[in-house]
Amino acid sequence: MKTTIIQVKDYLNQEVTIGGWLANKRSSGKIAFLQLRDGTGFIQGVVVKAEVDEEVFETAKGLTQESSVYVTGTIVEDTRSPFGFEMQVKNIELIHEAIDYPITPKEHGTEFLMDHRHLWLRSKKQHAVMKIRNEIIRATYQFFNDNGFIKIDPPILTATSAEGTTDLFHTEYFDQEAYLSQSGQLYLEAAAMAFGKVFSFGPTFRAEKSKTRRHLIEFWMMEPEMAFVDHDESLEVQENYMSYLAESVLKNCALELNTLERDLDKLKNIKAPFPRITYDQAIEILKEKGFDDIEWGDDFGAPHETAIAEDFDKPVFITHYPAELKAFYMKPDPERPEVVLCADLIAPEGYGEIIGGSQRIDDFELMEERYQSHNLTGDSYQWYLELRKYGSVPHSGFGVGLERTVAWLSGVKHVRETIPFPRLLNRLYP
Ligand code: 4AD
Ligand code: MG
Numbered sequence: 170m171k172t173t174i175i176q177v178k179d180y181l182n183q184e185v186t187i188g189g190w191l192a193n194k195r196s197s198g199k200i201a202f203l204q205l206r207d208g209t210g211f212i213q214g215v216v217v218k219a220e221v222d223e224e225v226f227e228t229a230k231g232l233t234q235e236s237s238v239y240v241t242g243t244i245v246e247d248t249r250s251p252f253g254f255e256m257q258v259k260n261i262e263l264i265h266e267a268i269d270y271p272i273t274p275k276e277h278g279t280e281f282l283m284d285h286r287h288l289w290l291r292s293k294k295q296h297a298v299m300k301i302r303n304e305i306i307r308a309t310y311q312f313f314n315d316n317g318f319i320k321i322d323p324p325i326l327t328a329t330s331a332e333g334t335t336d337l338f339h340t341e342y343f344d345q346e347a348y349l350s351q352s353g354q355l356y357l358e359a360a361a362m363a364f365g366k367v368f369s370f371g372p373t374f375r376a377e378k379s380k381t382r383r384h385l386i387e388f389w390m391m392e393p394e395m396a397f398v399d400h401d402e403s404l405e406v407q408e409n410y411m412s413y414l415a416e417s418v419l420k421n422c423a424l425e426l427n428t429l430e431r432d433l434d435k436l437k438n439i440k441a442p443f444p445r446i447t448y449d450q451a452i453e454i455l456k457e458k459g460f461d462d463i464e465w466g467d468d469f470g471a472p473h474e475t476a477i478a479e480d481f482d483k484p485v486f487i488t489h490y491p492a493e494l495k496a497f498y499m500k501p502d503p504e505r506p507e508v509v510l511c512a513d514l515i516a517p518e519g520y521g522e523i524i525g526g527s528q529r530i531d532d533f534e535l536m537e538e539r540y541q542s543h544n545l546t547g548d549s550y551q552w553y554l555e556l557r558k559y560g561s562v563p564h565s566g567f568g569v570g571l572e573r574t575v576a577w578l579s580g581v582k583h584v585r586e587t588i589p590f591p592r593l594l595n596r597l598y599p
Contacts (some may be wrong), residue, residue: 482517
């Protein structure tokens with residue numbers, strides 16, 4: 170019976186065949202322990218010399234790292250392994266012998282591993298991170314579908330900039346200039362006027378010259394947009410969504426979290442409601458913490474976000490930033506027009522800004538004014554302005570960075586390990 174590692178629990182005390190690769194091996198004269206992986210999981214295969222044909226034991230002893238094999242044997246319980254099962258191997262069929270696999274069990278430097286990302290993905294830790302990424306994607310679709318959202322796919326090639334013009338990727342579009350999308354938001358606002366509650370999940374691009382543990386050039390974003398939803402109501406959706414992601418990962422990725430040695434209490438703490446502080450309060454906290462230079466109107470960098478987050482054991486919303494610091498489409502607070510109805514969600518443990526969101530300007534004249542002051546001239550933004558002309562309604566939305574969320578929930582320090590093939594300032598290979 171041919172099966173996969175994840176399925177072996179259904180074959181207790183039965184003989185099965187698994188196609189896989191040799192991740193690692195220990196052997197003595199009498200016994201060989203094969204660490205096998207097949208993409209669905211990892212299992213130990215035990216080859217006892219006295220119980221198999223001599224030829225099989227010789228094959229086991231000679232197996233090189235990452236050689237591909239079919240192994241046949243009986244599945245038994247193994248209480249010492251977190252996986253719970255192992256295989257008593259009867260036969261090994263070598264499919265392909267790998268010679269001099271570059272990533273050996275010893276320590277390697279990050280740049281070396283990144284150069285071998287196409288192989289590094291096979292390692293246990295990377296496997297665990299990608300499984301958690303997959304669970305976050307699955308839970309995202311589940312959450313939004315369960316809550317009445319329609320998935321809408323905005324274009325990647327655009328004539329407009331959604332988040333400012335400094336970090337756009339330019340490309341030729343026949344005889345026009347185009348950009349790679351920084352965010353699907355503007356299109357999602359159009360879709361929200363057609364479908365009420367919508368969300369997108371797709372790649373976005375920022376030609377940012379940032380080289381930090383939180384920045385990718387190409388990253389994936391989840392972007393919900395909701396008609397008839399104000400700023401406060403949007404915060405509730407955000408905290409419920411984040412709590413749901415944490416709960417789903419805890420429930421469905423126990424093995425992976427164990428592999429990554431993630432502190433589970435930190436994840437159990439991610440439960441709505443999350444604390445909310447204003448930008449003004451954040452400035453006060455920073456001054457108390459000895460950031461003497463910070464002044465009202467300054468943007469927060471990573472050290473500021475980390476210092477603010479330290480005071481809370483949950484993610485914290487920082488609301489009402491100065492309008493000057495934020496994008497052109499954010500709605501001014503009617504009571505205090507110098508600040509906008511927006512929030513960044515800051516994760517604990519130094520993971521920084523996970524979500525950026527706001528209520529959007531719904532007034533035609535005000536939006537036109539913003540166009541002037543932000544030099545959004547030309548025809549390419551006209552359609553966005555028109556949304557404020559035909560049945561404009563209060564609406565809000567937010568964007569969640571997938572890789573930062575994966576890094577945070579899995580406890581991996583740098584976002585480069587949370588996407589299969591990261592695009593970084595100095596890296597387009599592999
Ligand atoms: O705060 P940002 O720039 O917001 C927007 O793009 C809005 N249009 C979203 C919306 O309201 N629909 O980006 C949203 C999130 C950030 O909070 C962060 O998690 C992630 O996207 N992000 C990045 N992740 C990795 N690398 C980068 N260079 C990122 N830039 C933003
Ligand atoms: Mg932001």
